[in-house]
Amino acid sequence: MTAAALIAVLFGMLLLLIRAIAGPTLYDRVLAVNSFGTKTVLALGLLGFVMGRPQFLDIAILYALINFVATIAILKFFRYRSFQVPLVRRGQGGGNG
Amino acid sequence: MAYFLGLLVALVGFWLGMSGHYSPLLLSLGAVSVAVCMILAYRLDIIDREGAPYVRIVGFALYFPWLMVEIAKSNWAVVKACLKADLDIAPALVKVKTACESDLAKVTFANSITLTPGTVTVEIEGDKMLVHALYEQSAQPEAFAEMDRRSREAADGKRRPA
Amino acid sequence: MADLVVSIAEWWQVVRFPLGAALCLGGALLCVVGTVGVLRFPDFYTRLHAASVTDTSGATLLLFGMALMAPDWMVVSKLVAIFVFIYLTSPASSHAAANAAHTAGLQPLIGPVDTHDKEGLDS
Missing domain, CATH: 1.10.287 (Helix Hairpins)
Known part of the structure; x- marks a missing residue:
């Protein structure tokens, strides 16, 4: 039954790829990739349980962190067209928030 | 310390x-x-109230079960909306005023709104939040009053009466 | 009394695997439902709501099911760490995406959506 859950998650990832490719705006694609990353974390955990090797969870933790950083980095890049701009709060100088 | x-x-x-x-x-x-x-x-220089909010962990631990119940309830609504044959959603943008004062309380409140499926915090300006909701009728400002009060108690404690 | 405790413990050892597997299956189905929502909903902001179903209830059920099937406590502590990460980061990235789209001037659909709108994929 765990294998069935794994197949269902993989099927969901496949469907998300449609949105990531067809998504009309950039943000749809970012959303699809972010959700894809969450599902990757879950699928990695399930894969560990299906194969009887829960050490896969370490990789899943790493993916959970990378996924978040990647989403923020992509959004920041397409907002400022650069990684060099410090993120400042609106109204606290900088003037580009 | x-x-x-x-x-x-x-x-x-x-x-x-x-x-x-x-x-x-x-x-x-x-x-x-x-x-x-x-x-x-x-x-x-991030060892301060926001960088290490572990002193408030009891408040957050008491707040979390209530939040889980709210998440389960609104999950059900969104799952129904996803699976219905005809889309009957009515998206709306709502301004919500919060009574939270500290930044930690505001972050807790905004994250709670975003975690609950069906509502997403789009923008925070001072003590007003722009919230996008999937159903217009579920996003009246009164619907957020209890979440506001509880997240403020979780982050700030009950120092001030509500 | 001790007999009862032992028999409950044995019963728990037997029952936790099917229970955990069933929770995993439920969570995986919720993930698929959220994905269907992402594919069907008409604009970006509404798709965000569907994606958060995966991030909250789907992940919770899956991780809880895996914790029931865990062979030792180390695995449970890692699952708890993943749970905390997902619950801390998913609202932050949802908010970042929504805020970036709003700042860039993407206008949300407001008001009741036409039920005969079949342009979910390419509108």
Whole structure:
């Protein structure tokens, strides 16, 4: 039954790829990739349980962190067209928030 | 100092929970990595109320079960909306005024709104939040009043009467 | 009394695997439902809501099911760490995406959506 859950998650990832490719705006694609990353974390955990090797969870933790950083980095890049701009709060100088 | 100790305990607990090997070599390596993390956090100047909110962990632990119930309830509505044959959604943008004062309380409130499926915080300006909701009728400002009160109590304690 | 405790413990050892597997299956189905929502909903902001179903209830059920099937406590502590990460980061990235789209001037659909709108994929 765990294998069935794994197949269902993989099927969901496949469907998300449609949105990531067809998504009309950039943000749809970012959303699809972010959700894809969450599902990757879950699928990695399930894969560990299906194969009887829960050490896969370490990789899943790493993916959970990378996924978040990647989403923020992509959004920041397409907002400022650069990684060099410090993120400042609106109204606290900088003037580009 | 309490923030410092809280971060230390959290890092040590995290390392012990992840490692699983307790030989002297690996324990000393863990001590070194915890020390490096503490020095980096000190240099970044983030050991304060927001960087290490572990002193409020009891408040958050009391708040979380209530939030889970809310998440389960609104999940049901969104799942029904996803699976209905005809889309009957009525998206709306709502301005919500919050009574939270500290930044930590505002972040808790905004994250609670975003975690609940069906509502997303789009923007925060001062004490007003722009919330996008899937159903117009479920996003009246009164619907957020209890979440506002509870998240403020979780983050700030009950120092001021509501 | 001790007999009862032992028999409950044995019963728990037997029952936790099917229970955990069933929870995993439920969570995986919720993930698929959220994905269907992402594919069907008409604009970006509404798709965000569907994606958060995956991030909250789907992940919770899956991780809880895996914790029931866990062979030792180390695995449970890692699952708890993943749970905390997902619950801390998913609202932050949802908010970042929504805020970036709003700042860039993407206008949300407001008001009741036409039920005969079949342009979910390419509108």
